[in-house]
Amino acid sequence: MTAVTDGGTDRTGSPDAQAERGTDGRGRIPEAGREWNDGLIARRAAVKAVEPEPETAPDDDVRPPLVEAYVPSGGPLRPRLDALRELVGLSRARLDGATLAEAGRVLDEAAARQRLSSRHTVVAIAGATGSGKSTLFNTLAGAQISDTGLRRPTTAAPLACSWTDGAAGLLDRLAIPGRLRRRPQQGAADGDEALQGLVLVDLPDHDSAATEHREQVDRVLALVDAVIWVVDPEKYADAALHERYLRPLAGHAEITFVVLNQIDRLPGDAADQVLDDLRRLLDEDGMALGEHGEPGATVMSLSALTGEGVDELREVLGRFVQERTAAARRLSADVDAAAARLRPVYVAEGRPGLGERAREEFADRLAEAVGAAAAGQAAEREWRRNAGRACGTPWLRLWRWYESTRRPGSLERPARPEPPEEQLTARQLVEQAVRTLADEAADGLPGPWAQAVREAAVHGADGLPEALDTLAQRVGAEPSPGGSAVVATGVAGASGVAHSGRVGGKPPRPKWWPAAVLTQASMTLLQIFGGLWLVGQIVGVLEPGYLTPALVMLTGVVGGPLVEWSCAAAARGPARRYGQEAERQLRETASACGRARVLDPVAAELVRYREVRERFAAVTEISTTGG
Template sequence: MTSTTDHTQQPREAEEAREGEGTTGTGPDAGSGAWDDGLIARRAAAASATAGGQPVVPLLPAPHTGTPASGPDGADDDLTARLDALRELTGLSRPRVDAATLAEAGRVLDDAAARRRLSRRHTVVALAGATGSGKSTLFNTLAGVTISDTGVRRPTTSAALACSWTDGAAGLLDRLEIPGRLRRRPVQGPDGPGPLDGLVLIDLPDHDSAAVEHRAQVDRVLAHVDAVIWVVDPEKYGDALLHERYLRPMAGHAEVTFVVLNQVDRLPEDAADQVLDDLRRLLDEDGIALGEHGEPGATVLALSALTGEGVGELRDCLGQLTSERRAAARRIGADLDAAAERLRPAYVPTGRVGLSEEAREEFADRLAEAVGAAAAGQTAERAWRRNAGRACGTPWLRLWRWYEARRTPGTAERPPGGTPGAEATAARQRVEQAVRVVADEAASGLPTPWADAVREAAARGADGLPEALDGLTAPEPAPARPPRPGWWPVAVLAQVSMTLLQVVGGIWLLGQVLGVFTPDLLPPVLLMVAGILGGPCVEYGSRLAARGPARRYGADAERALRDAAAGCGRARVLDPVAAELLRYREVREQYARVLDPVGGDGARGRAGGRHVRVTELSTTGR
């Protein structure tokens, strides 16, 4: 049994532990197809519904079989919900989190399912201790008959012995692999088992035995019992092996842990109190909460199995434990806490999670830069102004430009920049840089498995993205005529009028020179001057009027190309990244349910470490 050393976990275990049946699965694979990737789509659809502006949290799956018994304060429902949440968590995480990380969670699910299928009226308690601690003597004293051998030969107990106060515990003992020849019944009075009804007591070999198989047997049985009585003696109660290998890792199992200081008859009264106080100090250093002053935690007693001193108090504690019939649920809850603590690095973010609007805008800006959206807008603006100049310029200037173009072909305006190959390479580099930056931003704060998944999704989307963006900038056939605003015909008519004035003035002046008309130079000269000066004035005015529309036309072209590039990046990169973030959000919600199935502010009187961590989990990230 392993756990954390968080003192705050201990009080809440008493509120949550309860027994019950209803889980027939034996691990994360329990259920056919219940935890595959299809959950993402189903839960995402449920999450899209809202109630009062708040997302609707999908309901947890119901217990697989059986009818759960309602424990005090709904504790049985909570344990079932936590187990179902852990099962769903492992199913959702399997494609992203390595199997070794999920192995402990699978073991807890297997053990919980196996224990809840078996008898609920029995409580399995193991007696464990070091060589010479007197646990076999205590075992015989509690049973009222000599069952386990005692003596100076070490190790005395070579195999686990079982003593069951009531019938029906065969399944539990089979699970512990205790053969029938090592199963006993205690001496009982005429009224039956009395307060120890349902108790199954196991005498284990020494945990510090020189025989390796004895230590292996102790570890195997301790992983499946409901509670443990650690028997220590005044000489080795501070043994480092006991504290480092067993007690410290079992700190989260304090409510199902008894620590008994045996052989106090060998100590003076003051010395016994001092040793007991020192034992409590060591347990506190191990992180084990002590059940004193009505607080839930480990029970610490001093007794003498040889003289019977203090044995009655231990018997009363065992009677209360068996009568409550909640030790199995407490043990499962403590195992869940330990598994959740081990999974913590894989699910708890280290910072804010998700893509901000600034990161999305920056990604769109980088893609727009890669496709040359700004240059395309400038080119469109120049083209519009050039078309306006051609339409509204003087006919003589247009004729000259036509002549120049025919005389020196190949002088058409080329877009600025280097060679096409260099531009394509630079654009590809900008696209790759944009994808790396947005992937790092999305992965920031995520646990390592999910950060890696986000980066992989972005990298997959980046394949083919430069080619897709190149398709957006492929040259298209030029339109038959440029867009014409309403004032263009007026400007063209004004230019035609100015040209007619020049032509009429010239003909009139020529006619006077040839003697056809009456000589009077002033009117034709005025007409010609008006036409010659008016044409450039109209062209200049048209050029001023074209600035605003040309700028808008270029901005529209730039925006269209930018939107197209952003849409391409969103479909190939941002959407797959968002899917991974959604998956992480789902597993994070399940992990929060493993810690606290009801959420909120402890609706059933919860307090302590798990609720604190749930608050931390819910306030970090989007």
């Protein structure tokens, strides 16, 4: 026996009449792009029709909200829909409309279904040309409602049969006009108590040569609560069925029935073999099979023409309808499918974020850009230089002044700068710091959120060098030549701090400075007094006695440098602390500026991502600790 992918003969032999075509649909599934390798009849297995345990049907007068139904595979539906709605709202500014389109469609369809009857279950019968789906439709309804025949396609528009009243809104949603709405045969309707609430829809052939027929199939399949796929022994492995429908809708297994029709054509145990191979193909499609009490698709075999197996289908379908959870299960499966499509844009590979180490490194790079370390060193030198001016000997200070007038700058030469090609500007350092921070923050994030983090960092970096330069000036640093921020080596910033005396003003003097100045002045007076005393003795104005004036003068000569050295040693500690304070203030200023302009916006984007990640976890009902 060989499977074929087109054409096929319906075995009913009834006359056929063309029905009017319905409105255009939406949500078309793309055509398959390759041939199907069926590998028919791989093994034999006994046919088991999965019959779920019956549950007590709720009273018809009680109409609980649809979203309160519990879906075993997906959990309570209402929290998931609420989380998906919040997720879409939070993501609109970061994701394009095409990415969120399917989630928006699911929310719209869920809202539309909730407003309609929860007592009815809409089940579509779908199948290929000649599969006998219209014959099965008529058999379940107990009347010749849908036309059958040899001419293909036979069914041109969806035809509905409702076992109870109150389904008009549901059929309006399916765009089925009133002339194509039927009721089952009176005797059959009275006898099928379990089917009360069923709305059965006969669809056009999914492999019809008419494009509008396939569009209607795709449209209605996106809206019904459940679907019965009718296959025949010749086309049960058709690629148009498996690749375009069963495989993409594998997550909807709990609301899917797959019925092997026309088993009356198969001799002996061939029906069991074909049914077993059909189960194999469904398993390859990823569709769970409802066997051994597990949730999944119901797979059965029957003959709509002879009636064999139809009662079993009617019984299983009756229990399914009376559970009244099909609509919620369908919506839950739609939410699962939408979440699976959205997973790449929400689930990170690792644990993205900004750690303390990344923040400290960013602050270090900004401090380097404004020359905080060099400014602290310059402030320390300035403190010690002031101590030298206050406590140094007058003769040494006079000599330094003389040297400075002869060769300006000869005594305070700045460090030789690096060659221009080896020296980074502050702007380059800032840009490098921002880029490194953005890369670390975005590491592991899904594409859209990583891009949002980088954009926030780049936007914050715009004007950051100028802002750092302005803030540096406020704390005493001068801008570097060229109008940009201070250079990377920090020479300009350090010089600015040094020339200003301290960060924000002149460095304070310790309390011992006046005593040191007075002592140094005393040493100078001793030198002068001893020198005049000796001169007076030499010229004969005073009585000779060179030892005493020489000792006085020697005391002043030796005491002056000793006082200067003592003051320099005493100033070393305060000078170091003053330099560290200057570096700290400049570092904190740069860090605060970088935090306000870059770190806070980046952190806000990360918080936003964590929020949508939590919403996505609520949609999929998984823990956020794993992603």
